[in-house]
Amino acid sequence: xxxxxxxxxxxxxxxxxxxxxxxxxxxxxxxxxxxxxxxxxxxxxxxxxxxxxxxxxxxxxxxxxxxxxxxxxxxxxxxxxxxxxxxxxxxxxxxxxxxxxxxxxxxxxxxx
Amino acid sequence: xxxxxxxxxxxxxxxxxxxxxxxxxxxxxxxxxxxxxxxxxxxxxxxxxxxxxxxxxxxxxxxxxxxxxxxxxxxxxxxxxxxxxxxxxxxxxxxxxxxxxxxxxxxxxxxxxx
Numbered sequence: 001x002x003x004x005x006x007x008x009x010x011x012x013x014x015x016x017x018x019x020x021x022x023x024x025x026x027x028x029x030x031x032x033x034x035x036x037x038x039x040x041x042x043x044x045x046x047x048x049x050x051x052x053x054x055x056x057x058x059x060x061x062x063x064x065x066x067x068x069x070x071x072x073x074x075x076x077x078x079x080x081x082x083x084x085x086x087x088x089x090x091x092x093x094x095x096x097x098x099x100x101x102x103x104x105x106x107x108x109x110x111x112x
Numbered sequence: 113x114x115x116x117x118x119x120x121x122x123x124x125x126x127x128x129x130x131x132x133x134x135x136x137x138x139x140x141x142x143x144x145x146x147x148x149x150x151x152x153x154x155x156x157x158x159x160x161x162x163x164x165x166x167x168x169x170x171x172x173x174x175x176x177x178x179x180x181x182x183x184x185x186x187x188x189x190x191x192x193x194x195x196x197x198x199x200x201x202x203x204x205x206x207x208x209x210x211x212x213x214x215x216x217x218x219x220x221x222x223x224x225x226x
Contacts (some may be wrong), residue, residue: 094168
């Protein structure tokens with residue numbers, strides 16, 4: 001069973017703080033890694049993707065990938081109340097396929 | 113550029129009926145995937161299409177089927193609906209290309225089976 005694990009939360013952080021979201025995956029052959037944000041009642045929105053070990057920054061978001069330890073994380077700097085949502089970690093397991101395996105998501109609450 | 117569109121947005125069906133959901137990918141995107149989202153199971157992969165061919169299928173019963181047309185639009189069908197099929201059905205599209213694997217979701221179709 002290829003699994004993607006996330007802490008369900010809720011994770012509460014004060015406004016302006018750094019929110020750290022973590023995800024582990026079981027399949028060492030996993031190819032690509034994605035973070036989606038999903039507001040209540042809405043569909044998932046792609047916010048970050050990372051394919052190689054290391055860090056990738058985009059604005060207030062940083063994705064970190066460590067394939068040896070099989071984890072991927074998302075840091076949100078200067079957290080805003082509008083960042084309050086469920087964050088889904090997704091993994092593409094197989095070359096030649098776009099199928100994503102999702103974690104159950106971490107609910108983030110940013111407290112004003 | 114317009115995003116992924118899905119129709120209808122909401123559906124209420126009775127157990128035993130069948131339903132067809134439609135998805136139009138982002139212009140230029142040729143890969144379409146379908147997912148089911150429920151509170152208990154989260155997001156689960158249904159199937160994936162590219163160039164009118166099903167490339168991959170998830171662990172769902174044969175009542176779930178799909179197809180893709182030459183213009184990349186896709187449909188999925190669920191026959192003999194069960195109460196457990198109530199879910200948000202999401203379509204995602206991707207621009208097929210080397211080192212390009214990002215998928216973008218449509219707004220979803222919320223199906224309620226009574």
